[in-house]
Amino acid sequence: MTQEFIEAGKAGELAPGTMKRADVRGRRILLANVDGRICAVDDTCTHEEASLSTGVLKGELVKCPLHGSRFNVCTGEALEEPAEENLRTYPVRMEGGRILIGLREQGTP
Numbered sequence: 121m122t123q124e125f126i127e128a129g130k131a132g133e134l135a136p137g138t139m140k141r142a143d144v145r146g147r148r149i150l151l152a153n154v155d156g157r158i159c160a161v162d163d164t165c166t167h168e169e170a171s172l173s174t175g176v177l178k179g180e181l182v183k184c185p186l187h188g189s190r191f192n193v194c195t196g197e198a199l200e201e202p203a204e205e206n207l208r209t210y211p212v213r214m215e216g217g218r219i220l221i222g223l224r225e226q227g228t229p
Contacts, residue, residue: 125213125220132217134158139182139193141173142221149210149221152193154180158212159194160221166198166205 128142129151139152141163148163150172159180163172170186180192181199189203196207211222 123211123222125211125222127218128160128221129219130217131158131214131219134219137177139173139177141171142219144221145223147223150182150193150207151212151219151221152177152180152182154194157194158214158219160210160212161191161193161196161207165189165191165203166207167203172207 126144128144128149134153136153136156142149142151150161150163152159165172165184167189168186170184172182172184175185176183180194181190182193183190187202190200191198191207196209198204198206213220
């Protein structure tokens with residue numbers, strides 16, 4: 121079975137050190153530019169229903185705006201409580217200035 125890649129944004133919309141939420145086929149995906157590398161994970165904190173795109177990104181780490189949980193946006197790993205469950209990660213491709221993500225998750229929560 122081949123991986124389906126869907127456009128989630130434009131490369132020019134995401135400068136290094138920034139992130140944004142993309143709604144792709146009913147999924148809320150957090151796109152983060154970490155030193156020129158685009159990473160994609162679920163946008164919703166695994167502890168509570170909070171959008172991580174409204175949190176703070178420092179390097180590879182995003183801090184949840186609700187209770188302060190920290191996640192690695194490249195690996196999905198939950199690094200700081202109260203969240204204990206990892207985020208789903210998605211493969212990313214860049215084509216013609218477009219950010220494409222694979223909808224079949226690459227990691228499990």
